[in-house]
Amino acid sequence: MGEEIPKIIIGRLPLYLRVLRRLKNEGEVYASSQELGEMLDISGAQIRKDLSHFGELGKRGTGYEIEFLIEKIRQILNINQVWNIAVVGIGDVGHALARYNGFVNRGFKVTAIFDSNEKKVGTEVQGLVIRDIKDLKEVIHKEDIKIAAVATPASAAQSVTDSLVENGIKAILNYAPIYLKVPDDVLVEYIDPAIHLQKLSYYLG
Amino acid sequence: MGEEIPKIIIGRLPLYLRVLRRLKNEGEVYASSQELGEMLDISGAQIRKDLSHFGELGKRGTGYEIEFLIEKIRQILNINQVWNIAVVGIGDVGHALARYNGFVNRGFKVTAIFDSNEKKVGTEVQGLVIRDIKDLKEVIHKEDIKIAAVATPASAAQSVTDSLVENGIKAILNYAPIYLKVPDDVLVEYIDPAIHLQKLSYYLG
DNA sequence: GTAAAATTGTGCAAATAGTCACAAGCAAAG
C-alpha cells in the first residue's frame, strides 16, 4: 500500500474503469475479476492483483461492486475532478480533439485552444475562441491548466512544448510524430497512428 | 534469430525508425546506440540488444549505418511496401485520418473511406469518395485491404469490426472507446485520448 | 444449519524484460 505503484498497473486502471462504466450502464451491480478479464483479454488473477494494491476492494464470493470500484478508481486516477485541457494546433487533429465528446465524464474538458495561424485566431471551434499561441502564458494561468495536447506539425512541436513547460504544464498528450524533450517532472504520452500501424504490420507477414 | 521476437521489442522498432529518419534528414550517416538512446530516453544497451535479435546490424567502433538500419527495420516491420488502409466512420477522427499526411513514406495509404450516413456517402474527402458501409465487402476485396481504422461511435464499433473481420481484415486501429472482440488471428491497436490522459492524471496528484 | 459453489487476496514460482560490464572488433593517429 505504502509502496510505489508500478506504471504498468496505472496504465490498466483506465481500461478497468471503461469496462466497469459499460457494465454499470447495462445495469450490472457486481462484476467478478474473471468477468472483467474476459472483457479485456486479461487474466482474472492479474486484475485481482492490480486492484489489491489499493486495498481490499472486492468481496469474496460476490466479486467487486461496480459503482464502488468505479468511484475508487476515479479517486486513484485523480479524475474525480475535471482537468482543464489546452489544445495547441488546430488542424484536423486539434479540431477533432476540441470537438471530442469522449472527455465528458471522464475527467477532462478542453477549455483553451491555440494556433499560430492569424487567419484561425479569433474564430470559434465548439464554442471556444482560438487564441494566439502568444497568449499561452496568460490563458494557461487564468484557466489553471496543467495538461495540454500538442497537435502541431512536427517542426513546431518542441518549441511549443518548451513554452508549455515553462508555463507550468505538467502533462502532455503529444500527437506530433517526434519524441519530446521535457524535464523529468513533466509527463508525455504519445499518439501517432503510423507508429501504431507499424506495430501491426510486422505480424501481417 | 529463429525464435519469436517479443512484442515489446517490435513495439520499439517504429520509434527507432522515426528517429533514424530524422537523423538521416539532418544529413547524418552513422548513429551509435548511445546517441539513439538519448534521443528516445532508452538505454543504449537496450537498443543494442533489441537490434541484435535481427542480426549484427552495427559496426564496432562506428555505430549503425543509418540508411542501412532504416532499410532493415522497414523490412522487419513489413513496411517496405505500402499497405492500403480503410477508414470506417468519417466524423472528425475519420476525417483527420483520411487527410493525415503522416502516412506518406511510412508504409500506409488510406485508399478507402466508409460511412453509414447517407448524406456523407458519395461526397469526397481528400480526393476519396466516401463509400456506403454496405459496400465494405466489394471495396475491401477490390483494393486488397488488410488493415482498417475504426473511427465510428462506440455503439457501431463492434458490428463494424465484425464485418471487417468477416471480409478478411487482419489488423485494426481502433479509435472507438471500447474493447473489440476479434478472433485470435486479428490484431487490434487502441487509441483513446481519454485513456491516455487518465494514465497521466494519476501522477498529477 | 450444513454443504456446495463462488470468488477474493496472496505467497510462491515462472517468465519476461532490462541493466551491467567487458571481450571483441574496427578506426584513427602516429
Next chain:
DNA sequence: CTTTGCTTGTGACTATTTGCACAATTTTAC
C-alpha cells in the same frame, strides 16, 4: 605496425511482471 579510443554484441545478473494454486470468506441451495 602499434597504440589508443570508440562502439558493438552478449553472457550473467537483477528487476519486474505474470501466472498458479489455494486458504479464507461469502453466498446460495437444500
